[in-house]
Amino acid sequence: MTENTSSLVNDAKQALMQSRFNDAISLCERAINLTPADPTYKDALYLKAVAQRLDRQIDKALTTLTTLLQAFPDYGRAYQEQGYCYKQLGDESQMASAFYRATRFNPALVPAWQELVQCYQRHQQQQALSLANEHIKHLTALPKPLLGAMDLMHEGQLHKAEKVCRDFLQTHKHQIDAMMLLAEIGLKLKVYHDAEFLLESCVALYPDNEAAAAAYQSLLGKLGKYPQSVALARQRLAKNTNSVAVKSALANALVGLGELDEAITLYRSLMDNQVGNGALWVQLGHALKAKGDTVDAIDAYEQAVKAEPDHGDAYWSLANTKTYQFSPAMIRQMAHYEGAKSTSLDARIHLCFALGKAYEDAKDFAKSFQYYQKGNDLKHRTQQFDIERTEKAMEAQKEACGSALYKHKSGYDVPDPIFIVGLPRAGSTLLEQILASHSHVDGTMELHDILSIASSSSNQSVPYPFNLASLSDETCTALGKQYIEQTKAYRGAAPFFIDKMPNNFIHIGLIKRILPNAKIIDARRDPKACCFSGFKQLFFDGQEFTYSLSDIGRYYNSYVKLMDHWHSVFAGEILTVQHEAVINDLEGQVRRILDYCQLPFEPGCLTFYNTRRVIKTPSSEQVRQPIYRSGMTQWEGFKPFLTPLLEILDT
Missing domain, CATH: 1.25.40.10 (Tetratricopeptide repeat domain)
Incomplete structure (x- = not known):
């Protein structure tokens, strides 16, 4: 056909x-x-x-x-x-x-x-x-082949575009436009290691090319390599002392690194002459929110709306505080811009999710779901996510990482890292906040380092994860040390630290190969509540499976099957914590978690909401208040609309 x-x-x-x-x-x-x-x-x-x-x-x-x-x-x-x-x-x-x-x-x-x-x-x-x-x-x-490759890339024909670029570079080695375009294609294909190498090479070969430096800066932020990003931004600023774009890039990198006071000061200095810049107001709001200054963050987001009334991200950022209540006038304004032909696609997507939250708060579940569905459909159509490929990737982990691979332990045997894994919106931020309230544990953020090691450790002949069987003890130890060294920038002086990247559940086989003594906590939540919470969340990046009810249901089922495999391979070494159990018996679950981590009980873990630290996930405001139960049943008002999800979860 x-x-x-x-x-x-x-x-x-x-x-x-x-x-x-x-x-x-x-x-x-x-x-x-x-x-x-x-x-x-x-x-x-x-x-x-x-x-x-x-x-x-x-x-x-x-x-x-x-x-x-x-x-x-x-x-x-x-x-x-x-x-x-x-x-x-x-x-x-x-x-x-x-x-x-x-x-x-x-x-x-x-x-x-x-x-x-x-x-x-x-x-x-x-x-x-x-x-x-x-x-x-x-x-x-531009050379005509590169213009053609750029056109192919933007029309979604990534592999054709990649071939044109590579063919061009065969005869025009180190041509900067081709290298940068190939890196951009690599980003879209999620071949981050190759893209990073290309852009790093561009900056080294063409140190005065600001476009290359800006692209490399953006990628470092995407990969969570904030120390390098801050260093590069300071180098750029030395050459472009008055550049708003470079100062903004430095502030973004500082937020990533957790240096919030310097970032906020820099943002505020920029606002003196950029009061009409909605994007800058939003970035300032994000920094304030991460610090816990919710009132000031909301004010910054509202200033963004005043500056640019069609700036969709500003409305979504207000909704994403999870506590903001939209006025009827604001809801009408959002609906107007969502329907306006002049509104950009990205802004429309943000507005749909914000309107979904606004109508959910008003208990108008039908209208709320209408906007959530619309926003998800628009987002889904702009991506090239394939749930079957993801399912196969999880099956490959099970095939490659059997019990025999771990009979002989190798790797860097330090006990420092505590990984919290699972699906997004499963309660992992709450577990992180509880543990980070312990005097022996540093909270960090969703670190990208394991994903980066997984991406870069593969080779041409034996792809990841099947290459794990051929890694020598020396290589495993070196990769474990690399992870510990790379994550030092996000730690304090505590002997233990948390890595809360949810997607690391896929890479537990790699983690246990290079960090055999790492603790792993699997954050679970009622599947219906967890999946719908992911569906109504617009993520900054990644989590492409959440923009379709059927995709998120299939992803959840694959996640459970893979976790069952890990529990079988690493019997007794992974702790599953159910979100509902934490809500119903906070002290009992806290003691259980601390026992697993071999930490003494500290009362501060029960009053986790008093702990001041940088939190950049959507749950930041929720974990700065005592335990509450309302989130357990939020999905039930939407039950009539969730048939595609419920049918998959019930199979």
């Missing part, structure tokens, strides 16, 4: 080139009807719209494009085609909006930029004109 649809699309392209528009439309319709799930569905809809426009069926073309953008809301070429349709209709406002969106989703679309230049010239928008011309100058200066 795939071959048939591909053939139809290719025939449609030929018909289009020969100006046989009706034939092209007919061929596209046959391809569309044959299998909407086929990858060529997107191409068929796009070609149909082009043929309809060229045949002067503008209204039909716009209808086709609406269908296309509902399925693929980040498809740049569809917006460009929309712009051409509105141009033929003489609707300059809609035309400019469409071409602008096209360039936001695919900055490699030179024709869209050129149309914007003409529009900006007509309306004497000098600043926008200057930026557009600068971008066109950059694009047209």
